[in-house]
Amino acid sequence: MNDDKLTFEQAMEQLEAIVQKLEDGEVELEEAITIYQKGMELSKLCHDKLKSVENQLTKVLTEDGEKDFSLQEED
Incomplete structure (x- = not known):
């Protein structure tokens, strides 16, 4: 699937899988570099979607006339 077509949730799921794979330490250096780069791309995609x-x-x-949309609860 093209990264541009991923939803935020799909990108996060893939990113979590990459992190887990890297944390397991069971990948060769070349593969680790490749999946790390993929993870950085997914991280940027998630950041851009959130922004x-x-x-x-x-x-x-x-x-709507709202200037401050902080998520603080009103008392």
């Missing part, structure tokens, strides 16, 4: 959602929320809340 996009944050920007969308900021836009929606700003359009």
